[in-house]
Amino acid sequence: MSSALASSGRNREASLIDGEFPLTRDDYQQIAGIAYADAGIDLGEGKASLVYSRLAKRLRALHMENFRSYCQLLSREEGVEERQQMVAALTTNVTRFFREPHHFEHMRANVLPQLASRARSGAPVRIWSAACSSGEEPYSIALSILAVMPDAASRNVRVLATDIDPNVLRKGDAGIYGESAMEPVPKEVRQRWFVPHGTDHSGKTWRVGDDLRKLVVFRKLNLIGPWPMRGPFQAIMCRNALIYFKEETQVEIWRRFVPLLAPAGRLYIGHSERLFGAASPFFTNEAITTYRLKEGPSA
Ligand SMILES: C[S@@+](CC[C@H](N)C(=O)[O-])C[C@H]1O[C@@H](n2cnc3c(N)ncnc32)[C@H](O)[C@@H]1O
Structure with a gap:
């Protein structure tokens, strides 16, 4: 493997967030890709902490140890329901009576x-x-x-x-x-x-x-x-x-x-x-x- 490839591979595996659940660049990109494909939501590059804070409770509820296992579930057939839960968790629902x-x-x-x-x-x-x-x-x-x-x-x-x-x-x-x-x-x-x-x-x-x-x-x-x-x-x-x-x-x-x-x-x-x-x-x-x-x- 060339040193450039090795280093981009390492980048993808490096944790973007080192909290209770490690979140790598690959995990983030998979999650952002699903949010865009399923709901049109454009997370762009810089929303890793938002994704982490909105989804950590899903990982806890599913007894998962890291975002890698969560992303694997999302890509399997039995993950369809969880994809919907994930999109719901990523949406911003702030509203008010007579807003504007x-x-x-x-x-x-x-x-x-x-x-x-x-x-x-x-x-x-x-x-x-x-x-x-x-x-x-x-x-x-x-x-x-x-x-x-x-x-x-x-x-x-x-x-x-x-x-x-x-x-x-x-x-x-x-x-x-x-x-x-x-x-x-x-x-x-x-x-x-x-x-x-x-x-x-x-x-x-x-x-x-x-x-x-x-x-x-x-x-x-x-x-x-x-x-x-x-x-x-x-x-x-x-x-x-x-x-x-x-x-x-x-x-x-x-x-x-x-x-x-x-x-x-x-x-x-x-x-x-x-x-x-x-x-x-x-x-x-x-x-x-x-x-x-x-x-x-x-x-
Ligand atoms: C910030 S709230 C706005 C609520 C209300 N319209 C207001 O202005 O107070 C945004 C809403 O858009 C919904 N939303 C996001 N993506 C959507 C989509 N692809 N289709 C339908 N609703 C979506 C979210 O679930 C969320 O409830």
């Missing part, structure tokens, strides 16, 4: 009054929260709908809430939130649309009430996989998920939203994201990180 409040203000002022008339005429109203995490975002959309249309639950109005991570979807589906999660929800809104549920380690908990719950449907959906829905959606919120993807994947997903949006449909994206590339000619930038589908060019 200007989007909900925009919706209430510019979108929902018309959608309320539409719903009252019997036509369907559909809004998609794509990458919804544990439900705070789709319930915030539903609460905004209830503010302009208190009888929305008895109309043909639905918020589709999708995410790749089954753990957060279970939380959204259960609809139980603690006092600190509920902080951004005004008291009168809480009292009208939630019910006290009991207590947990951090204090009081609340459950979404029946009318609020009826408006939101949770489904597992991988944004880089096939989308079974046909739309049209009057609005799509896809915030703070695509920042973890490569630019070309972001553009492709925005481009796939275009044929699913109703005429003049709105697209809301995250605070550190900006629409660019092949999707941008289809949209007018209406307000900060808020886009409106242009009339004219069809997708």
Whole structure:
């Protein structure tokens, strides 16, 4: 073996992290490759400590001694389930009720009054929260709908809430939130649309009430996989998920939203994201990180 090869071989075997579980460059690259292939998540080169801290609990749960054995499991047929657990562990699920409040203000002022008339005429109203995490975002959309249309639950109005991570979807589906999660929800809104549920380690908990719950449907959906829905959606919120993807994947997903949006449909994206590339000619930038589908060019 040439000395260059020997040294690159040694590099691959050298530990990137020497903690409880050694993590080599090869292990890291295999894990990053799976995150990209299965979920579009671009870990790049420098996220070894994030990977270590997110996955160490998986290794402990599986009684494994190092990342090498974990990677061997991931590459075997019986590792399919663990690949999903791994992707779920690597996703960032941070969210809040009424996060980036200007989007909900925009919706209430510019979108929902018309959608309320539409719903009252019997036509369907559909809004998609794509990458919804544990439900705070789709319930915030539903609460905004209830503010302009208190009888929305008895109309043909639905918020589709999708995410790749089954753990957060279970939380959204259960609809139980603690006092600190509920902080951004005004008291009168809480009292009208939630019910006290009991207590947990951090204090009081609340459950979404029946009318609020009826408006939101949770489904597992991988944004880089096939989308079974046909739309049209009057609005799509896809915030703070695509920042973890490569630019070309972001553009492709925005481009796939275009044929699913109703005429003049709105697209809301995250605070550190900006629409660019092949999707941008289809949209007018209406307000900060808020886009409106242009009339004219069809997708
Ligand atoms: C930071 S949270 C954003 C939640 C919410 N949209 C917000 O802004 O508060 C990102 C979410 O994207 C989800 N996610 C990551 N990759 C995904 C993919 N390929 N398909 C669907 N959801 C994905 C994660 O599971 C996570 O719940």
